[in-house]
Amino acid sequence: MSLEISLTDRVAIVxxxxxxxxxxxxxxxxxxxASVVVADVDETPPTGEVVPTVEAIETAGGEAHYVETDVADCDAVEALVAETVASYGGLDVLxxxxxxxxxxxxEETTPETWDRVLGVNLTGVYHGVHHAMPVLKRSPAARVINVASQLALVGRPRKPAYLASKGGVVSLTRQLAVDYADVPVLVNAICxxxxxxxxxxxxxxxxxxxxFxxxxxxxxxxxxPDDVGAMAAFxxxxxxxYITGQCLVVDGGYTAH
Structure with a gap:
């Protein structure tokens, strides 16, 4: 096996x-x-980023495409997957x-805020997998990578919705890995x-x-961000x-003590 990280001819949604x-x-x-579909509610990056992600990829000689997407909207995610397949003919990495x-x-978290945090962080993962899995199952190198958090593994004051959502992502990752190992679709989480x-x-x-x-x-x-990107590419x-159902922690040792 080559030790080079190569995603040539593969299509990814991020x-x-x-x-x-x-x-x-x-x-x-x-x-x-990889050819990368950049899915986000806004193509323009916030202050601090130099150029939009698609432009940065294309300037470096890569292939990318932007699709406006709110992952909490099931129909929007369905459209995202459909546009990806129409543009590139398939999907290998979600x-x-x-x-x-x-x-x-x-007590300070309103029901509306709770629903929004879980709607994006956890239900958004469900939407992605629900619509992408039929396409991923046709790929010989199918991957689902869910970004959770170190806070799925430890406590932190004043973040009940966030911790609940990321803990759910970790559990969902393991469950999906069990369901789709025989395809195989490899499902892992990065924390x-x-x-x-x-x-x-x-x-x-x-x-x-x-x-602190x-x-x-x-x-x-x-x-x-590059530190997490390297793990995702791997x-x-x-x-x-040979890795599935795992939570790979990229945290500088935060959860080690």
Whole structure:
């Protein structure tokens, strides 16, 4: 077996890929040779990113396509998969990355907020797999990669909806791996730690919060989206052919103690 990470001639959908971890994953898959469908509610990245993800991939010589998608909308995800198949003829890799967060105790979390966080983070994964699985089953190298969180494995104050949703992603990942191992469709989750993105920018800009997160991470630095992208590219490639039903933690050692 070659030890090169190659995704040449493979097609990938990455949700929430306009910025942050999703962008890092999309760039990594494209660099390995995949054609990448960037699915997000907005093509324009927030402050801090230089150019849209599709443009960045194309500038580097890759192939990419943007589809506006709210993963909490089942019909929108169905349309995303249909457009991917129409554009590229199939699908090999589904990365369910889109996510939202909310701070507050369970008493402070409104039912509307609870529904939105779980709707994107957990039900959005269901929507993706539900519509993509019939197509993935036709691929000889089918992969589902769900982006959970280190917080699916440990507690954190004031994030009940987020932790519940990411814990659900971990359990769903294992269940899907059992159901589809005989196809095979390999299903794994990545649990990132503290990564420098727009989602963590506010917490990392607060000196007390930043000091706490850095002190809880064993390595003397925090992660970047590229760190998660590298793991996703590995799992999507032939090098990951014997890995399924697992939660790969990319957290600088945060959950080790």
């Amino acid at each position: 949700t929430g890929a306009s910025a942050g971890i999703g962008r890092g994953i999309a760039l990594a898959l494209a660099q390995a040779g 990365v369910n990355n889109a996510g939202v967060s909310h701070d507050g105790t369970v 990132p730690g503290v990564v420098r993105t727009e989602l963590t920018r506010e917490a990392l800009s607060d000196p007390d919060s930043s000091a 997160l850095e002190s809880e991470t064993l390595l003397p630095y925090l992660g970047d 799992l999507a490639s032939d090098l990951g052919r």
